[in-house]
Amino acid sequence: MYIIPAIDILNKKVVRLREGDYNQVTKYEVTLEEMIERYQSNGTDFIHIIDLNGAKGDFSNQEYLADVIRKTAMKVQYGGGVRSIEKVKELIGAGIHRVIVGTQAITNPTFLNELSTSFISKKNLTDHVVIAIDVLDEVIKYSGWMESSPVKLMDYVDRCLHLGFFRFLCTDINKDGKLGGAGIELYEKLLDHSPFIKLIASGGVSSMKDVEKLSEISVESCVVGKAIYENHISVEEIKDWNLKAMASL
Template sequence: MIIPSLDFYQGKIVRLYQGNYGLKKIYEKDYYTYIQNCIQNKIKNFHIVDLDGVQNSYNKQNFLLKKILKIKNINFQVGGGIRKKQDIEKLFSLGAKKVVIGSAIFEKKNEVKKWIKEYGIDSIILALDVVVKNNFIEVKISGWKKNTGKDIHDVLYDFCLTGVRHVLCTDITKDGTLNGPNISLYKNLVKKYPFINFQSSGGISSLQDIQDLKRIGIKDIIIGKALLENKFTITEAVKCWQKELFPA
């Protein structure tokens, strides 16, 4: 499905370029109106990123998240600085339906595995942000500043035994560029792990990108900048997705 996304930094809607805070663009949009428009277009899920939390897990925008997560008739998945169980409990108490966990996968691997079991495979999304170098797909953490030295396949193999169902994979070199998604990356992942629901993120710029991702088996497409910059409308994105689901 189509999952619109908004990133927030110091209370404002922004987009970074390849994760660089020094290359952020501010969008003067009202988040409530934006999300309501998505609801009117039958969007069921929405992705929220707390960039303050990404920078500092003790400096989350809970005041803003509390307002956003009160919006009815849509399910929110939220990421940004989730490092401990209390972070998860807080987001669920505010109304989040899913939490997105990234750096903690490496910093607290065994705890993350326990969280998947405790909260359920439909409540936890693993976020794997990668840089592709030849045949090595390295996962980065801490706002994409820290190398893990781990290939994405090593991580997925390790977590498969937990029954993990949802994985958000971002090609860092594509994020915020509007240069199109890494089709070959997602095609490879879908083929190797057919039991995982992959969410693609990064580079979406056209309706053709949506069609291409749908055709290789991607279940969810996160779209941020393309919608903010009116490359296409949410109405067009939903119709494109449905057309791929039910071709003439």
């Protein structure tokens, strides 16, 4: 398992939300460019960037983000405002390594089917598309976590798997931004249901002990954000962990 540092952007600023609430924003006095340079210089080759404006339908950040991302050699896992298959293809074509799809996959019944058939190779589908599952008390949330889906969590996972999507980014909203520990119970349920999925855990990671617990249940990777900004996990610790994870492959 490896660690992916997270950078959330709201109005072109580096921020973190608490439980996905846009009214509970912590702003950090650092730029996106500075954070990317900090991670890259410490040997981390993957980074997770979320456009929080885009997640709620405001695309004012996208030109700025595209310009910054074009200039980095790091692999970027990107989400927020991906509303069409054309946008998925555009982002991948522009060098984004993984594109996260969430709201459109839930609200548009044909989106995942069309996205699946648009990829010739199922390996490319798994490597470059991540299905976001944002969960609050086992209810799937979307549109910046402001809306609830009636679709049951495990039914949604099964549908995605049937279409060839195997990599999931699961955020436990109850845990997100609180530094209170990762949602181990939720991730265990998902892995018990489908042991072969490639699961990226997100939300609540507060220390390297949380990272160790996630590794023990065999998630593929975990996203860490606020714990870095609040100095609970250092960039050096991430580097050391990821180097050991690479060496064990």
